[in-house]
Amino acid sequence: MGPGPSSHAPAPRGPRLENALLLVPPLRWPRRPDRRPPGACHNLLNEPLAWDTNLSIRYRADAVVTCDPAFSVHRPGVVEVERGRISWVGSAADAPPTSGPEHRLAGLLMPGLVNVHCHSPMTLFRGAAEDVPLAVFLRELLWPRESRLERDDVYWGMTLACAELLRAGVTTTCEMYMQEEAILAAVLDAGTRCLLTPGVLEMPSWPRFPSWRRRLADVLAFRAEHAAAHERVEVGVAAHSAYALPLEGVTAVARAAQEVGALFHIHVAETRDEAQELERQHGKTVPALLADQGCFDGRVLAAHCVWLSDADLQLFAEHDVAVAHCPQSNAKLGAGIARLTDMLRLRLRVGLGTDGPASNNDLDLWEEMRLTPLLARLKTGEAQALPAPEAVRLATSGGAAALGRDDIGTLEPGRLADMVLVRLDDPAFVPLVEPRDVCSHLLWSASSRLISDVWVAGQQVVANGECLTVDRERAQREVQLRAVRLAG
Numbered sequence: 001m002g003p004g005p006s007s008h009a010p011a012p013r014g015p016r017l018e019n020a021l022l023l024v025p026p027l028r029w030p031r032r033p034d035r036r037p038p039g040a041c042h043n044l045l046n047e048p049l050a051w052d053t054n055l056s057i058r059y060r061a062d063a064v065v066t067c068d069p070a071f072s073v074h075r076p077g078v079v080e081v082e083r084g085r086i087s088w089v090g091s092a093a094d095a096p097p098t099s100g101p102e103h104r105l106a107g108l109l110m111p112g113l114v115n116v117h118c119h120s121p122m123t124l125f126r127g128a129a130e131d132v133p134l135a136v137f138l139r140e141l142l143w144p145r146e147s148r149l150e151r152d153d154v155y156w157g158m159t160l161a162c163a164e165l166l167r168a169g170v171t172t173t174c175e176m177y178m179q180e181e182a183i184l185a186a187v188l189d190a191g192t193r194c195l196l197t198p199g200v201l202e203m204p205s206w207p208r209f210p211s212w213r214r215r216l217a218d219v220l221a222f223r224a225e226h227a228a229a230h231e232r233v234e235v236g237v238a239a240h241s242a243y244a245l246p247l248e249g250v251t252a253v254a255r256a257a258q259e260v261g262a263l264f265h266i267h268v269a270e271t272r273d274e275a276q277e278l279e280r281q282h283g284k285t286v287p288a289l290l291a292d293q294g295c296f297d298g299r300v301l302a303a304h305c306v307w308l309s310d311a312d313l314q315l316f317a318e319h320d321v322a323v324a325h326c327p328q329s330n331a332k333l334g335a336g337i338a339r340l341t342d343m344l345r346l347r348l349r350v351g352l353g354t355d356g357p358a359s360n361n362d363l364d365l366w367e368e369m370r371l372t373p374l375l376a377r378l379k380t381g382e383a384q385a386l387p388a389p390e391a392v393r394l395a396t397s398g399g400a401a402a403l404g405r406d407d408i409g410t411l412e413p414g415r416l417a418d419m420v421l422v423r424l425d426d427p428a429f430v431p432l433v434e435p436r437d438v439c440s441h442l443l444w445s446a447s448s449r450l451i452s453d454v455w456v457a458g459q460q461v462v463a464n465g466e467c468l469t470v471d472r473e474r475a476q477r478e479v480q481l482r483a484v485r486l487a488g
């Protein structure tokens with residue numbers, strides 16, 4: 001079934017608003033302690049986000065791709081938003097009467113993408129470690145630079161990352177990094193959604209990380225202060241890996257996460273060398289080691305997981321360990337191709353991650369969404385591996401499930417209104433003949449360049465392809481200057 005002639009007539013970029021004056025209800029901006037560096041960009045947001053009205057706002061789009069369990073697509077479709085959450089979704093023909101404002105959006109509305117594994121402030125190190133394996137990448141190029149990081153460096157690195165993420169339609173990220181106060185400030189200023197998991201590691205030569213014990217105490221204090229303080233930020237805990245701190249430390253971090261019900265985030269078996277070296281040291285594979293220590297007993301997100309045996313995968317299934325699949329970072333570092341189709345066959349919760357901008361080299365999750373089925377098909381030799389809806393699902397609802405979140409990742413009533421508008425007036429979406437074409441084109445021929453508008457919790461943060469909440473030019477200048485200094 002093709003589109004009606006009027007629904008795909010040439011349209012202006014961005015939403016066409018019939019009730020422009022009613023677009024954004026007034027917001028209250030309660031003050032919060034200002035932890036931003038001097039000169040940080042002041043923007044449109046502050047939190048907690050509080051709508052002054054219960055008014056229901058209706059968005060009517062040429063197509064709505066819900067990413068719900070049935071992968072429903074409505075053409076044209078309607079999404080209603082009330083106090084930052086979705087209150088109704090369906091075909092325009094079935095929409096109930098409304099007394100609130102209605103906005104006509106030219107394009108396709110879909111859930112915001114969920115990037116489940118990144119170190120976003122590493123925008124500061126984009127290009128700093130090219131064409132080297134992971135061990136050299138970390139020990140010789142990244143860690144010396146990171147030892148010189150100041151709080152304001154991380155603020156600006158994260159601020160630039162937020163602009164990059166939002167422009168690519170990524171509304172939620174799961175961050176593993178340090179200087180968590182600065183990350184938090186940048187996220188709050190930019191208005192993204194974040195599951196922030198400060199990383200515990202042990203670097204005796206770094207002034208801030210002399211021991212994992214001290215670092216874990218700092219991370220837990222940060223969590224205690226912020227866990228329930230922010231609408232858009234959840235706080236978890238990360239152990240970098242079983243090679244960047246002693247096993248005793250990894251276990252302590254996992255147990256601490258379990259005690260407070262937080263997400264435990266860790267790199268697992270990213271490269272063959274790492275997996276083999278740890279197995280040689282301990283006599284067990286990394287997953288077996290972690291499971292034996294009780295590290296898999298809580299809510300766990302394991303990143304990369306490239307070198308897993310059948311028994312390792314079985315352990316993941318038994319313990320419901322979620323996987324952050326990072327195909328582009330794994331490919332760029334020559335680490336390998338993870339066993340994605342085997343993971344999905346075992347019904348593991350899997351989401352997609354970009355990893356940091358030093359190993360990717362961007363935060364555009366759309367690229368992972370397309371590369372994932374490409375690599376799965378190369379690895380299995382099966383053209384039917386991971387059809388388009390499954391790939392789109394991994395980047396949205398799959399990511400939400402991997403994070404253990406049932407409030408994001410789909411356009412369904414009750415979920416938070418994190419939404420992305422994709423332009424359809426582009427060769428990528430021509431022709432539309434069969435119903436399945438919308439999703440096929442979304443994955444195989446569209447890209448993040450077609451994203452025009454983005455909302456987080458119903459608040460618009462990108463319009464006409466540009467981020468409304470970040471002074472991007474300023475952030476680019478700051479990162480440029482700071483990256484030169486950090487290079488030493």
Ligand SMILES: [Zn+2]
Pocket residue numbers: 117118119267303355356
């Ligand atoms: Zn990583």
